[in-house]
Amino acid sequence: MVSYLIADNTDTLVGMRLAGITGTVLHERGEVLEEFNKCLSDKNIGILLLTEKIFDLISEEVMNVKLKNRFPLIVEIPDRHGLQRDPDFITKYINESIGISI
Template identity: 55%
Template sequence: MRMFLISDNGDTLTGMRLAGVEGVVVRTRDELRAALEKALADKELGILLLMERFGREFPELIDDVKLHHRLPLIVEIPDRHGTGRAPDFITSYVNEAIGLKL
């Protein structure tokens, strides 16, 4: 199984290529949809890396893939400017999941 990156900037793609991960840079909704369709058609693809920005700006596209396809596993990664999540994201997630304040 292989990994593939769908990025919104060339810097992230260049860094991932140095690690042996191929990918594509997309800028628009239509380009993202086409890249997702191509990735879903590739049966050798096990992990699909997406920028967090896509999950925020186009949640219906990303959620549809997550809900209707077993593979590839979608992993949202932050861009070079950092994550859009709150600093205590993990703690609040655990608190919500178990119902206890840690």
């Protein structure tokens, strides 16, 4: 199985290529959804990496796939600008998901 990246900038793609991960740079929601669905149908892709901006474009579709499918593993990564979420976004996510405070 291979890893694949859908990024919104060339710098992130170049960095991942240095690690042996192929991918593509896209900006429009329609083309991102098309590539995302193509990746889901490719049984060779085991890990699908999405930059934060790409994830934000198609977050609803990504979450539906995460809930229904085991493969590929879909991972949201920061881009060249670093993490754009709040430092405690994981805690907030857990609080919203299960309704308890940590």
